Amino acid sequence: MYQEAADPVIQGLDEPCPSSTCQNHVATTMLTATRQSLSDHTIGKDPQAVRTGQRQNRGMRTRLGCLSHKSDSYNDFTAILLDKPNRALKRLSTEEATRWADSFDSLLSHKYGVAAFRAFLKTEFSEENLEFWLACEEFKKTRSTTKLASKAHRIFEEFIDVQAPREVNIDFQTREVTRNNVQEPSLSCFDQAQGKVYSLMEKDSYPRFLRSKIYTDLLTQTQRRLS
Numbered sequence: 001m002y003q004e005a006a007d008p009v010i011q012g013l014d015e016p017c018p019s020s021t022c023q024n025h026v027a028t029t030m031l032t033a034t035r036q037s038l039s040d041h042t043i044g045k046d047p048q049a050v051r052t053g054q055r056q057n058r059g060m061r062t063r064l065g066c067l068s069h070k071s072d073s074y075n076d077f078t079a080i081l082l083d084k085p086n087r088a089l090k091r092l093s094t095e096e097a098t099r100w101a102d103s104f105d106s107l108l109s110h111k112y113g114v115a116a117f118r119a120f121l122k123t124e125f126s127e128e129n130l131e132f133w134l135a136c137e138e139f140k141k142t143r144s145t146t147k148l149a150s151k152a153h154r155i156f157e158e159f160i161d162v163q164a165p166r167e168v169n170i171d172f173q174t175r176e177v178t179r180n181n182v183q184e185p186s187l188s189c190f191d192q193a194q195g196k197v198y199s200l201m202e203k204d205s206y207p208r209f210l211r212s213k214i215y216t217d218l219l220t221q222t223q224r225r226l227s
Contacts, residue, residue, distance in 0.1 A: 094223050117130060118130050
């Protein structure tokens with residue numbers, strides 16, 4: 001999976017959310033059954049089929065993991081902040097949180113805005129869109145030409161390829177253009193796909209985030225601190 005040790009933003013956002021006992025039980029049961037099914041089907045299969053099954057298993061783990069993360073609450077947001085929750089909230093002003101509603105760019109330019117939006121996307125099982133966008137932003141900072149190709153292929157296999165573990169929702173043409181770009185990677189090889197995903201989040205997920213309990217609870221908490 002795509003994860004660079006030098007990517008502090010992505011690392012800081014990758015902490016798990018609290019889960020309920022019931023949700024954990026459902027996720028564990030489904031994942032166990034999936035693993036057994038995939039294991040049974042690897043017997044007598046060719047290597048390509050085995051690799052396909054393994055990739056599907058990884059994707060299933062990612063999606064089932066969301067069952068234990070799903071909760072539209074302010075508490076789940078504080079659990080994934082980059083600092084300890086109480087320290088983070090002391091640093092976040094009502095004015096800053098309110099500015100997130102000005103534009104999608106304003107939200108993504110603030111580290112706590114990214115954390116809150118990611119917590120919301122988890123409740124909709126679509127956090128892969130933000131993670132892909134962040135991965136592309138980090139990718140464009142790559143200065144080593146020797147690392148460029150390996151990073152590009154990791155991002156493609158993680159988010160773009162058909163049945164990728166965290167496949168984003170893009171059209172066939174964009175996927176194929178990106179596939180060709182990765183063969184001779186440049187810092188702009190994901191621009192078209194990243195733009196599509198950005199537009200999808202801006203028009204679809206972002207308005208719902210502004211109406212979500214996560215965001216309204218956050219505003220309430222910052223305002224309460226001033227009273």
